[in-house]
Amino acid sequence: MKKRIISIVMALSLLLAVMAPVASAGASRKDTVLQFRQDGKFKIMMISDTQDTDKADQRMIHFIEASLDQEKPDLVVFTGDNIAGRWVGSTAEKVRTAIDKIIQPLVQRDIPFAVVFGNHDGESRVTTKEDQMAMFMAYGNCLAIDEGEALDGVGTYNLPILSSDGSRVAFNIYMMDSNDYDANGNYDGVHQNQIDWYEQTSNTLKAENGGNPVPSLLFQHIPVPQIYSLLKQVPFGVMGSVRGSGRNAAKWYVMDESKAEGVVKEGPCPSYDDHGQYDSWLRQGDIAGAFFGHDHTNNMVGKTDEGITLGYNAGCSFHLYGDGLNRSMRMFVIDENDAWNYDTYLVKYGDIMPDDGGCLLVDLIAVRTIDNALLYGYQLIKQLFEGITGSPETEPSTAVSGTEPEGTPDTGPADSSATAQAGTGSTEPSDTPATERSELFNGSAENPATGVSLAIPVLALVSTSAAVAFVLTRKKAK
């Protein structure tokens, strides 16, 4: 017992030391101490873009519950767009109910959680982000902090995790508010005073750790612009490509499989301006990975040329667009003796929930922009034409490897596995369960006859999805 008390006192002392920058801002914190288990492991579940109203879709709630029961995480992090933000009939009490819907599964299982905000949380007309943070912090298992006026945004803080014996901070979590929109209406990012705070906290942790950087995971909603370094530019018309956004608009990309794995089904939407956050990670040397939400149908993870791991978790909401059965929770399993080399994997809706039959439509809605719908329509007509005329099918892989424009952001070597996969018209890794949509289009790509038989329903569905996509695009419902 005496040893345990000493351990707790030591742990709290360490926490106070490393939390000084935030604590001095006047924020309060629950007494929960995050600590590696006795087996030296710590498990985190990342949940992204829950984005629903007070009448939350039960499929999402059941997905959260089943994931928690299967994985039994030590900590859950919500990475923004936690509620729909603005909806007809919304009131402060309904916002509280919307929050309660996603937090109750954690309360019932006594699992601590942390939260950051996304760009849509701040769009609520009946609550501010401060109001919402107060609602989250009312739960006894909430570890989130409102740092007050000290920093821009609401909810930028860190969560040190003690070693299993309580003697040291073995790992650290940064939770960053990536803000909403800049003055021009583009996606914002982390501001300079938040970067300064991060560097100060990083230095404090390093000093407490004998001068060595403490391995850390960083979570925020909006990606940094360097997410595009995990993609490579391709000409228009390459199956599986996505249209870039922001400063990368009017260009088309596929995931660079020599650097990343997973899927990219929409053009990443990072902060429009580079605020210097990525460079600060390089300077500090403590970011073992930075993970984002925001782009609901992307779940890739990869390493940049500078050695920074960047990754996504796909959206969880059924209230808005998503990737059907590929809606996911991203898991992290960290070993305190090898913390830099943590394991990360996805728990997908389709893996643990029975298919309710509604996901085919949801998958099609995921083809949610006019240009993506046009791309798929173009590919389909091209393949049908080739099937009817019997002309040789042009391998999309040729376009990928042979006609890549000069001066594109990617200068890496062509990857044979990427080329092979591009030839199938899919960016799905081989071990990823294919969605109905990708199976549909893969089928027509590999076998023109299959494409002919599917032509009428597919064209009808593409037309429908284009119409739906147009509406969704106008709403900017990301």
Ligand SMILES: [Fe+2]
């Ligand atoms: Fe979102």
